[in-house]
Amino acid sequence: MHYDQYEITPGDTALTFEFVSQGVKGDVEKLVVYSRIGLTGTFNMGFGNKIGSTEDFDDSTVTNNGDTQKVMATVAATLYPFTDRFPDAKVYFKGSTRARTRLYRIGISNNLELITLDFQIYGLNHGQWEKFVLGIDYEAFLVTRKKKMK
Known part of the structure; x- marks a missing residue:
């Protein structure tokens, strides 16, 4: 994404990443x-x-910290170190609500050209995976890292 990002800190495992949202509600x-x-x-x-200090998170809270684009860009940026470690992984995601899934679709749509430089992106449409197409209201998303040409 072509937005500012927060600094990412790998968690205790290769499967977690932490960062701090800084905005109108303080540090989150x-x-x-x-x-x-x-x-x-x-x-x-x-x-x-x-x-707390666990590797648990609450995906239902609306923070309203005024930094949605920066948070989304930071979350998307974790795909790079994750797929460096697991290059053949398929990454599934969807919002915890329909509105959040729509927000993700908008973020993908606004950055599709940049995303597709390094990733293949698919959308779940009526139970079927298809290559992501602008304007379709997808139920979920799947991302894979493109193989680097040698």
Whole structure:
């Protein structure tokens, strides 16, 4: 994404990343967690406000810290170190609400040209995965890192 980003700190495992949202509501610790899901090589990417000193997060809180674009860019930026470590991973994500999924779609749409330089992006449309197309109201998203040409 072509937005400012927060500094990302890898968590205790190769599957977590932390950063601090700084805005009108003060400093809010955020956590991005990649967790394996049933499908081989597929990970769910979740994020939200960090809960205490654990690797748990709350993805239902609306922070309203005035930095949505910067937070989204930071979460997206974690895909790079994650897929450096797991280059064949498929990363699944969707919002915790329909409105958040729409927000993700808008973010992807606004940055599609840049995203597709390094990633393939798919949308779940009526139960079927398809290459991401502008203007479609997807239910979820799947991202894979493009292979580097040697």
